[in-house]
Amino acid sequence: MEHKPENIEGELSAKELEALNQEKLQWRRERIRKQTTAKIGAVLFSAWVAMGAISGTIEKGAGEKGRSRTSISEVLREKEKKLPLDFKWLTDYLGRSKRDAQKPEAKKGTLTNGGAIESRGVTAPRKEMVQTQEMIEANAEMERIEEMIRQTEEKMHASTLWFEYYPSKFAYRKGEESKQEKMGMSGPISYVEFVQWVKKRPEAMQKEQGPTLQGFELANIKSEEFEAYLKAAYPKSWLQHISSITYTNRAEKMGPDYGPNLQDWQVCGEMDRERGSIEFFADCKDPNKLLKSLSHELGHSVDWNKNKVMSLEERLQFQQKVLERVVAPDRFVSEYVESIRGTESPKEDMRLRAGEYWAVIVKEYFAHPPNYWNGGKDPGRLSPKDLELIKWFFAKTDPDFDVLSHKKAHSDYVATKLSGGTITPPKLFIQTNHKPNG
Numbered sequence: 001m002e003h004k005p006e007n008i009e010g011e012l013s014a015k016e017l018e019a020l021n022q023e024k025l026q027w028r029r030e031r032i033r034k035q036t037t038a039k040i041g042a043v044l045f046s047a048w049v050a051m052g053a054i055s056g057t058i059e060k061g062a063g064e065k066g067r068s069r070t071s072i073s074e075v076l077r078e079k080e081k082k083l084p085l086d087f088k089w090l091t092d093y094l095g096r097s098k099r100d101a102q103k104p105e106a107k108k109g110t111l112t113n114g115g116a117i118e119s120r121g122v123t124a125p126r127k128e129m130v131q132t133q134e135m136i137e138a139n140a141e142m143e144r145i146e147e148m149i150r151q152t153e154e155k156m157h158a159s160t161l162w163f164e165y166y167p168s169k170f171a172y173r174k175g176e177e178s179k180q181e182k183m184g185m186s187g188p189i190s191y192v193e194f195v196q197w198v199k200k201r202p203e204a205m206q207k208e209q210g211p212t213l214q215g216f217e218l219a220n221i222k223s224e225e226f227e228a229y230l231k232a233a234y235p236k237s238w239l240q241h242i243s244s245i246t247y248t249n250r251a252e253k254m255g256p257d258y259g260p261n262l263q264d265w266q267v268c269g270e271m272d273r274e275r276g277s278i279e280f281f282a283d284c285k286d287p288n289k290l291l292k293s294l295s296h297e298l299g300h301s302v303d304w305n306k307n308k309v310m311s312l313e314e315r316l317q318f319q320q321k322v323l324e325r326v327v328a329p330d331r332f333v334s335e336y337v338e339s340i341r342g343t344e345s346p347k348e349d350m351r352l353r354a355g356e357y358w359a360v361i362v363k364e365y366f367a368h369p370p371n372y373w374n375g376g377k378d379p380g381r382l383s384p385k386d387l388e389l390i391k392w393f394f395a396k397t398d399p400d401f402d403v404l405s406h407k408k409a410h411s412d413y414v415a416t417k418l419s420g421g422t423i424t425p426p427k428l429f430i431q432t433n434h435k436p437n438g
């Protein structure tokens with residue numbers, strides 16, 4: 001499981017939160033307006049046809065439309081006086097919706113009166129900025145990215161990505177506006193740099209040493225041996241997401257965060273994303289169970305919320321891909337993920353399910369890689385779509401990683417360190433095309 005953050009919104013200032021809520025409100029309004037406009041448009045069109053049939057003005061209306069190239073709603077406005085009162089507000093509404101849609105985004109801090117910008121009583125000529133092809137393309141890209149956020153937000157409780165994207169955009173926009181104002185310019189804001197930032201990957205991490213380990217002796221695990229295993233078994237970028245791993249000889253219950261079905265379940269391990277820490281509890285005292293759970297918890301640490309290797313855009317795509325898998329008919333069915341429901345809201349259910357789904361398929365992938373057992377003939381239990389997702393993930397984060405090296409490190413470690421050298425490691429079936437990205 002993952003440690004529930006105290007308050008996802010907690011990291012934002014009141015101003016940022018207010019701006020976010022405005023953004024959300026605007027989406028809803030926009031959606032309702034589009035739906036209503038479509039409905040009213042259909043009703044109005046039939047009314048117009050019906051009225052035309054009665055008064056014999058259809059041809060005339062169509063003729064007007066052809067001559068002036070105006071839309072149906074504008075033709076209707078011409079005919080407003082002939083329409084019953086009830087239809088008048090409908091035409092107004094339709095016309096207003098259309099005008100709103102065509103209106104460019106409202107620009108704060110710029111004046112549009114008479115082409116002049118007033119500042120401390122001095123009227124200077126205003127320079128108009130021209131929207132370049134690059135700016136048009138950046139805007140289209142941004143619209144695509146924001147559509148992705150909107151679609152996700154409709155299905156699950158807003159994640160950290162939503163709280164990363166919008167404050168950054170507001171800050172950027174504010175900076176651009178004050179730059180424009182200083183230069184006495186008005187016109188479209190250029191989002192070119194902002195979009196570049198969304199697509200840019202973070203600088204490579206320099207951290208070399210692995211996480212600090214504590215309490216493992218209580219589970220009969222030697223820290224140094226465990227550390228060597230971690231380095232040999234997991235992708236390079238993974239351990240850089242974790243600062244500490246602890247074993248505590250204490251039983252821990254899941255509690256109400258994941259819904260009533262799971263509240264009495266024992267917690268084996270827990271990942272705290274804010275602290276970058278993993279903690280194991282008494283339920284995981286068996287080292288074999290602890291090792292399996294480790295893949296799950298490490299999976300959490302590299303998911304879309306805080307992945308330090310991926311760009312923001314890649315993390316958004318990652319989140320969306322997992323969200324699609326959680327509800328897919330051919331998803332990997334685990335009792336654990338399927339039991340998450342009845343939390344504070346269906347969207348919160350979905351946020352938790354998505355996070356756990358990813359951790360669960362990662363654990364399954366490491367424990368039972370496709371084409372590994374049974375002479376390489378066993379395809380494993382994950383659907384091809386899940387394997388595709390994992391393949392996509394490794395291609396972005398650790399393209400050289402081979403799950404076979406995990407299996408080898410795992411069986412060596414279990415055989416020589418955990419069992420005191422009494423167990424023969426399972427025979428490895430080397431597949432030439434084993435890499436997830438191969």
Ligand SMILES: [Zn+2]
Binds near residue numbers: 300355359
């Ligand atoms: Zn989990």
